Amino acid sequence: MTDVKSGVNPLFLREEELRQGIELIFYAYRDFTAEADAILARHKFGRAHHRVIYFVGRNPGITVSELLAILKITKQSLSRVLGQLVREGFIVQRAGQQDRRQRLLELTEKGVALERQLSESQRQRIASAYREAGAEAVEGYRKVMLGMINDDDRRQFLARGEDPLKRHRTR
Numbered sequence: 001m002t003d004v005k006s007g008v009n010p011l012f013l014r015e016e017e018l019r020q021g022i023e024l025i026f027y028a029y030r031d032f033t034a035e036a037d038a039i040l041a042r043h044k045f046g047r048a049h050h051r052v053i054y055f056v057g058r059n060p061g062i063t064v065s066e067l068l069a070i071l072k073i074t075k076q077s078l079s080r081v082l083g084q085l086v087r088e089g090f091i092v093q094r095a096g097q098q099d100r101r102q103r104l105l106e107l108t109e110k111g112v113a114l115e116r117q118l119s120e121s122q123r124q125r126i127a128s129a130y131r132e133a134g135a136e137a138v139e140g141y142r143k144v145m146l147g148m149i150n151d152d153d154r155r156q157f158l159a160r161g162e163d164p165l166k167r168h169r170t171r
Contacts, residue, residue: 036118053115054118093105
């Protein structure tokens with residue numbers, strides 16, 4: 001039996017519920033990025049810079065090819081953003097140990113500080129929403145988000161062991 005007080009519509013695949021889901025994503029993304037956008041603007045950076053800083057910070061030593069695969073942007077677009085971040089001292093590039101043609105990327109101390117600054121309000125926003133929603137809802141949210149990611153990226157994401165709920169359950 002459906003809990004009427006929960007406000008959850010058992011007909012969640014109807015047009016109106018799907019449109020509400022779309023709207024919620026738009027509103028959440030707007031608010032999720034607002035503070036970071038203000039910080040980026042002070043540096044004359046955009047969201048592409050933020051994504052590069054974030055993923056290089058999460059994956060020190062990531063190759064340019066791996067970063068391109070995550071971001072799904074052209075080499076030319078990445079080159080413009082990455083070049084600026086390198087010139088301004090937020091990211092360093094070094095040649096790979098086995099393959100000198102590879103460019104391995106890492107945040108500098110300045111880059112780490114900027115990444116923390118950009119992500120702090122986002123971490124707080126997510127932590128607050130998670131606390132309010134509870135563990136079961138968080139797991140449901142993660143399932144929904146994973147379901148929206150294409151199959152290849154979902155497999156890669158899960159293969160990297162980035163499912164803390166799964167790790168937590170197996171401890």
